[in-house]
Amino acid sequence: MSLPALLDPGLIRSRLLRWYDAHARTLAWRVGPGQGALRADPYRVWLSEVMLQQTTVPHATPYFLRFTQAWPRVEDLAAAADGDVMAAWAGLGYYARARNLLACARAVASQHGGVFPDTEEALLQLPGVGAYTAAAVAAIAFDRAANVVDGNVERVISRLYALKDPLPEAKPLLKALAAGLVRADRPGDWAQALMDLGATVCRPKQPLCLICPLAEVCTAKAEGEPQTYPRKLKKLARPKRYGVVFIIRRGSQIALVRRPDKGLLGGMLALPSTDWRSAPWTDADVTPPIAADWVKAGQIEHIFTHFSLSLTVWVAEGQLPDAIWTPSRDLGSLPSVFLKAAQSGLGLNYRRG
DNA sequence: CAGCCGTGGAT
DNA sequence: TATCCAAGGCT
Numbered sequence: 001m002s003l004p005a006l007l008d009p010g011l012i013r014s015r016l017l018r019w020y021d022a023h024a025r026t027l028a029w030r031v032g033p034g035q036g037a038l039r040a041d042p043y044r045v046w047l048s049e050v051m052l053q054q055t056t057v058p059h060a061t062p063y064f065l066r067f068t069q070a071w072p073r074v075e076d077l078a079a080a081a082d083g084d085v086m087a088a089w090a091g092l093g094y095y096a097r098a099r100n101l102l103a104c105a106r107a108v109a110s111q112h113g114g115v116f117p118d119t120e121e122a123l124l125q126l127p128g129v130g131a132y133t134a135a136a137v138a139a140i141a142f143d144r145a146a147n148v149v150d151g152n153v154e155r156v157i158s159r160l161y162a163l164k165d166p167l168p169e170a171k172p173l174l175k176a177l178a179a180g181l182v183r184a185d186r187p188g189d190w191a192q193a194l195m196d197l198g199a200t201v202c203r204p205k206q207p208l209c210l211i212c213p214l215a216e217v218c219t220a221k222a223e224g225e226p227q228t229y230p231r232k233l234k235k236l237a238r239p240k241r242y243g244v245v246f247i248i249r250r251g252s253q254i255a256l257v258r259r260p261d262k263g264l265l266g267g268m269l270a271l272p273s274t275d276w277r278s279a280p281w282t283d284a285d286v287t288p289p290i291a292a293d294w295v296k297a298g299q300i301e302h303i304f305t306h307f308s309l310s311l312t313v314w315v316a317e318g319q320l321p322d323a324i325w326t327p328s329r330d331l332g333s334l335p336s337v338f339l340k341a342a343q344s345g346l347g348l349n350y351r352r353g
Numbered sequence: 354c355a356g357c358c359g360t361g362g363a364t
Numbered sequence: 365t366a367t368c369c370a371a372g373g374c375t
Binding site: 094 | 362
């Protein structure tokens with residue numbers, strides 16, 4: 001693999017920052033362009049970056065507002081009960097983020113005196129903070145000249161250079177090319193400018209090259225098919241799995257259980273369930289958690305990242321030892337797959353909140 | 354290091 | 365309906 005000819009970094013930097021000064025989006029956690037680290041609260045920057053991992057801005061925004069309302073400072077979050085934080089995260093997905101979020105807040109509170117470390121290296125040591133998040137917090141909150149590379153940046157750079165190597169192998173090269181563009185005078189603005197461009201102009205599909213400040217220097221645009229970058233290896237088909245979940249009613253309440261901390265939906269509330277296996281369940285296969293007069297009351301489909309799930313919902317009246325009894329109108333602490341299943345079994349239309 | 358780990362909106 | 369994919373991290 002050979003390095004593509006380097007484009008003029010000065011030209012790219014000045015054009016993109018000028019564009020950002022005029023077009024930066026207003027986001028709940030964002031400090032406006034040119035403000036540097038003057039008003040950027042590291043806690044809010046970190047919280048937003050964790051929430052935005054593999055998550056869209058519209059999805060993350062209401063969660064960010066609720067979290068900062070409930071826990072305005074990192075010490076507040078560190079002092080929160082595990083169950084309250086997991087419940088507040090319900091519906092946002094990738095629940096290991098919430099467990100690591102709490103571990104990180106508690107590490108900052110207990111090991112750093114409640115003050116976020118201000119170097120990329122130290123940030124990288126915190127739970128749930130990887131290469132991207134460490135660089136982003138260092139740049140946005142602390143004005144460090146960090147090389148912030150996320151999916152947006154990879155897409156923008158791959159198009160600028162029309163890089164033919166497919167992801168994920170191309171990641172190290174893309175990161176090296178991005179490093180050549182980082183500017184030391186406005187690191188936070190530069191990082192956010194690159195990501196904003198990727199999110200709003202240099203989009204995965206239908207890039208808006210007509211209004212792109214980098215169109216004149218973009219190799220992929222010159223070649224005519226910028227939307228084909230970055231090239232990617234094909235993904236495998238998603239397997240199908242089946243399960244049965246159980247709604248045990250006691251008056252207006254239903255029985256929930258807490259899932260183990262590791263693995264799928266770890267640490268979250270859940271409906272009691274069979275295994276989720278590749279073969280459909282027949283009635284004779286199913287061993288309900290209690291003996292009762294079970295009725296098949298619902299059925300849902302749910303898509304996870306690496307498998308799709310078909311759940312049948314059985315309902316009965318009864319008691320369950322050690323259950324977490326929860327009003328059936330107050331199921332917002334459940335992950336979406338169980339909220340969907342519970343509402344199906346109870347004859348309700350799926351909606352959160 | 355490749356697989357695991359959610360969700361909902363867009364196309 | 366099928367596919368993609370969004371400011372990734374952990375193991």
